């Protein structure tokens with residue numbers, strides 16, 4: 001196997017982490033976790049960059065360093081947090097309100113959390129029907145608002161003496177927008193921003209501003225945002241990494257493990273009913289049919305990609321797939337999902353699988369935010385531009401190059417991620433062939 005190395009610039013100085021939706025449940029759980037880990041009060045459980053290892057060379061070599069010791073990543077102590085929200089309150093107040101973490105945890109990092117305040121957001125209720133807020137920028141055109149975001153990024157960098165920044169969307173899910181002519185190239189996108197075109201959502205303005213300011217952009221929600229030809233073109237022009245969409249955390253994480261199992265054993269599928277109850281603000285936003293449509297598209301896409309009905313028509317051509325999300329306030333962030341899976345085996349005999357996952361939405365999302373921040377920064381330092389397909393591992397609807405199809409299988413995604421790290425460092429790629437052990 002041919003070895004290739006990337007020149008990776010060392011992560012010197014501070015790394016700015018700019019978050020859209022800074023006061024949300026995911027963001028504040030991420031911030032609080034990093035702050036607690038820095039103080040030795042908690043463990044970064046769920047984070048591949050902090051706790052994961054990577055096997056190098058042959059199995060007989062017994063080389064499996066921690067990923068953070070193998071590849072030069074920014075240190076947690078070097079992260080500086082900032083961002084935007086439509087709510088004008090510090091992150092301690094928001095974290096308390098989110099109700100994800102216990103007060104004893106939050107009080108041990110109260111000062112640090114209180115020091116993080118959001119900048120005024122670019123927001124329009126047209127795109128998130130269930131929210132309203134006053135901590136919002138005013139401007140005549142979307143282009144003007146985008147320029148204000150650029151100014152914010154520059155000010156944040158200078159004020160905190162930052163070497164580099166990463167921007168990540170942890171904001172609410174916007175209404176569904178189909179890619180169309182205004183997203184076709186950078187010129188059309190800029191014209192549409194100047195004309196206040198309705199198909200330019202606030203998230204696109206943040207993404208455009210980031211890319212213009214030399215900042216990689218990742219999207220944790222299912223909004224279209226950076227997944228357009230125009231912003232892909234801009235990322236190529238500016239030599240910056242982009243990634244998305246929609247953090248893969250609970251039900252879909254499980255789905256992308258179970259579906260490959262069925263396909264591996266050629267077990268047929270006649271139906272998959274996925275239901276969720278959740279009671280946090282995200283649940284409230286998703287209660288609006290237009291935001292739900294964005295999420296639904298994202299959650300539905302994974303089965304088709306994994307099962308490939310065109311290759312296995314007898315097994316997967318006619319399955320019924322339904323996803324429901326129900327807003328149920330008593331549960332807060334502690335989401336519950338049920339999956340009923342109707343399958344068939346040898347000679348067509350039916351069977352069922354039932355999964356009941358009692359998870360915590362933001363507890364599962366926080367380590368993903370951390371990994372994405374560190375890997376996006378790594379990608380930039382390694383000169384990797386455009387879509388970062390190797391980060392599909394973290395997304396429900398991974399972005400992919402035109403002409404390809406997305407890879408949804410969690411373990412293929414993990415192999416792709418680890419092989420990319422090996423490739424960046426000039427280590428042998430691992431194919432799991434293993435014949436050499438039996439020569």
Ligand SMILES: NC(=O)c1ccc[n+]([C@@H]2O[C@H](COP(=O)([O-])OP(=O)(O)OC[C@H]3O[C@@H](n4cnc5c(N)ncnc54)[C@H](O)[C@@H]3O)[C@@H](O)[C@H]2O)c1
Nearest residue numbers: 021023024025026085121171172173221247249281282361
């Ligand atoms: N496991 C998970 O929690 C998970 C998984 C996948 C995707 N997501 C997505 O991540 C996002 C955040 O989830 P959450 O639970 O933290 O939601 P949340 O409602 O607690 O937080 C979202 C925050 O975004 C802010 N916001 C909305 N529009 C904004 C704008 N234009 N500019 C600045 N701020 C804006 C809101 O005021 C809010 O504080 C949602 O889109 C959600 O669908 C979450």
